[in-house]
Amino acid sequence: MNAAATAPLIEAAGLSISFNGSAVLSSVDFDVVAGEVHALVGENGAGKSSLMKMLGGLYTPDSGTIRVRGVPTRLASVNDAIDAGIAVIHQELNLVDTLSAVDNIFLGKEPRTRWGFPDRRAMRTAARNVLGQLGFRESPDTLVGALRVGEKQLVEIAKSLLAEARVLIMDEPTSALSDAETHALLTLTRQLRERGMGIVLISHRLGEVFAVADRVTVLRDGRRISTLPVAQVESSTALVSMMIGKDFAPPERGADEAPRARSTSVEVRNLSLWGPARAMVRDVSFSVREGEVFGLSGLLGAGKTEVLEAIYGISAYRLEGAIAIAGQRRSFRSPNEAAESGLAFVTEDRKKDGLVLDQSLEANLVLPSLPRVPGFPFYRRRRLCNWAAEQARASRVKHRSLAQSANSLSGGNQQKLIIGKWLMTKPRILLLDEPTRGVDVAAKAEIYRQILDAARSGVTVLIASSEIDELTLLCDRILVLCEGRAKQIVPRSDFSGDLLIDLASP
Template identity: 45%
Template sequence: MTATQDKPDTATAPVLRAVDVTKVYGGTQALKGVSLDIVPGRVVVLFGENGAGKSTLMKILSAVESPTTGQVELDGKVVEFGSARDAADRGISIIHQELSLCSNLSIQDNLFLGRERTRGGVLVDRAAERSLATTVLRRLDGALNPDLMVGDLRLGQQQLVEIARALLQDARILIMDEPTSALSAPEVAVLFQVIRELTAEGVAIVYISHHLEEALDIADDVAVLRDGSMVATAAAADVDLAWVVRKMVGRDQDDLFPAREPKLGPVALEIVELSVADPANPDRLAVDGVSLTVRAGETVGIYGLMGSGRTELLECLAGRLHADSGEIRLYGEPVVGTVRRRIQTGLALVPEDRQRDGLVQTMSVGQNLSLAALTGFVRRLFVNRTKERAAVQTMITDVTVKTSGPDAPIGSLSGGNQQKVVIGKALMTGPRVLLLDEPSRGVDVAAKADVFELMARQAERGLAVLFTTSETEEALHIPDRLLVLVRGRLIADLRAGEITRDQLMSLADSADTTEEASQ
């Protein structure tokens, strides 16, 4: 794609190009003659559904994969990288969607893993590493200490460490695959400022995101992949959200949200004055005196940004965190005990981080689906594999997982289909209340529509559905009732259609400001 907007003092010749690139895996053609120009000092945003070929194209540009046909050009010359390290040494850095950090190492050790700074090529220069680590972390998040263990960080902070590691490589071309999927709004604002500073220095950015509006804010140019083909390119100033959605999925955005008339039953879940300490700071309450109800057949959404307490609330309900005070009732009966006990009672959680908390990467699709419900297939100390396999196959069909079969590796699935597996895993336990923490995180527009439709079907079957989201469009369109959570406190309880996007954002911002002023 050739740049169509003028920027002063910025080169217009592409620094990196994909030219008629195809990629074939067995009988599957992942890319079909794709061409893309990446220009210094500009941000090109690459849109597409899961399976459209985005990650495959980025792997080819960063030398993780080689094209079947076609070529890659660097500085106007055809290039064949020997390895991903070779590409990195020549200025191409990539931030992968799934984190690749070592949880048992400190932030500093992760930042320089495999690229240690040395004195004389022998001794690791810890002082130099610390100075560089402190500088880059201050640029992204002044609160992060290089000595902190990565395993102790929340997901958004781990994402910032991944970004910091890429920034330390002094890349000429920086590829960002879903860099904001776990970031709060303030963290996104900081990242966007860093991106603009990098482009001002002549760095070329390729940016992939399922947050469409957010990505358009940072884009100079846009490109859309669908089914392995480049279907559209344009200047960001010439397109809008509706255009992007139509090019991606061939239908309007309004058609992606399920319309339904809920049939409400009795109160299934009741929370009374629940308070939960922040696991990272026990002196602070992550959830502060929250009370709410969810009825059978009802979908209730909790809108909250990072730090609002949304994850801590759901993890407490599921038994993963201890409540400091308050009560949880399921159909009038107190809920107590371990995670396993609560699953048996009828509470099932779909966690925010599906890779870390929802899936076992060494297991197959079927094994992941049946894992939480495995005791239900045990007879006299033996697992009834026939019964288990039949239940797994039924669930694959029910949640519409696109897979070659139950024995397929979980890693062979797209992000959207992996998320369906995590939801299916929860449903196989036979819950009466389904808890979902950011269920659309890291999945594309069409996969989000599938997830929302799946949630709606469960509510129609009589389940009580409680989910969290930081996406305003989801908050406005999906739930029958919307709760707004700010700094651990519920500040609004709204019916569908009672609030606009601007009003919702203003409500959250004003409450946040009021809370800060009172401290």
């Protein structure tokens, strides 16, 4: 056998890169062999995407070497990487929304007829075949902009396969997928491995790493901490400890912490929300006590977000039924009114309404609190600044200074900042919609700690999440919604993943 046949598909040694003088990766080694899934894990900002961008020809390393099947190779552009058989599906997908799936797949490398025109027939046939094998159910002529995230990923994978990639790098492919889509993608990953591809999987969901990966590499602060077979990793706690560099202890809600004697804080009676064609939520009732953590569970579209929006008074639907806050019937007409009554809402879409990204951390933190500062608008700036500093510390936002802009923080820290700014308003009722989506395990634990601390101090917490593990860790009770209807309210003593999944399905 020659060297090329036995050498790893990619072997990177001593890769370093810095931006604006700060080192992002320091002398990192990384390799991928044929027929393996190699997971890459680390906290937000550890350098995972940067490492993959070097293998994908997007970033040029300051030093180090990359061998492709044994041959030292310079990957100076995306085309160099494609020629070397390396395809990267980036965290931010790279498709053109206004082109069809077929056109995206062949963009820039259309097969030609013998007259030199793009061979549309050949393109469609090839695209249809590969997409079909991948379980893509839409027409290949559908505009990519009209596809769901999971389908867009299949288009990217089809593109890689047709470009004859031998290495497929997927950067957090499942963070925006539903459970069913995630399951399908992991099955596909295994099939591609069987075909002899080398696959790199970046994921914060360690369950996935244990389910499909053969080896795992841990990055921390731009350094490689370890590469080892997944079978040798003791537990996900052990893996997280490597990621954060100290023992990891996830916070926990005690079985007996649910407040029994306290008064009712939020009461929802026979709530229905009517859209133009049908009810999005139908006849839902529940009540939550002060200091209780109450979960809303259910599949995508079950009505979790809609219930929270109705309580906060920003529902787009016609409302029937009643909502009472602290025993008084309320229907807020604006977020301001809701905030004045002690409510805070951390919405699902944090890109859109979470932060003012080009403003400082301080500005972001104090913004929602301003109207409640004593003496506003003649408040003392110094005092506010101290509060912001305190909150940033309490929320464990990793930052250099309060003057740095919000977009200079990693995703997990942005999310901590959002929750922090709402906690600063000292809400009595905290509504959270998917509070930890895309956040790494350690940052998640910090967010959980804050949520539980708030509840212990008497704050009522309502949390909607598609992650069952998250709900079972945090909540005292969980309401399971299915197609807009309340299926059951499950108390902590009866929590089990299987039961909750069962209840959520129609």
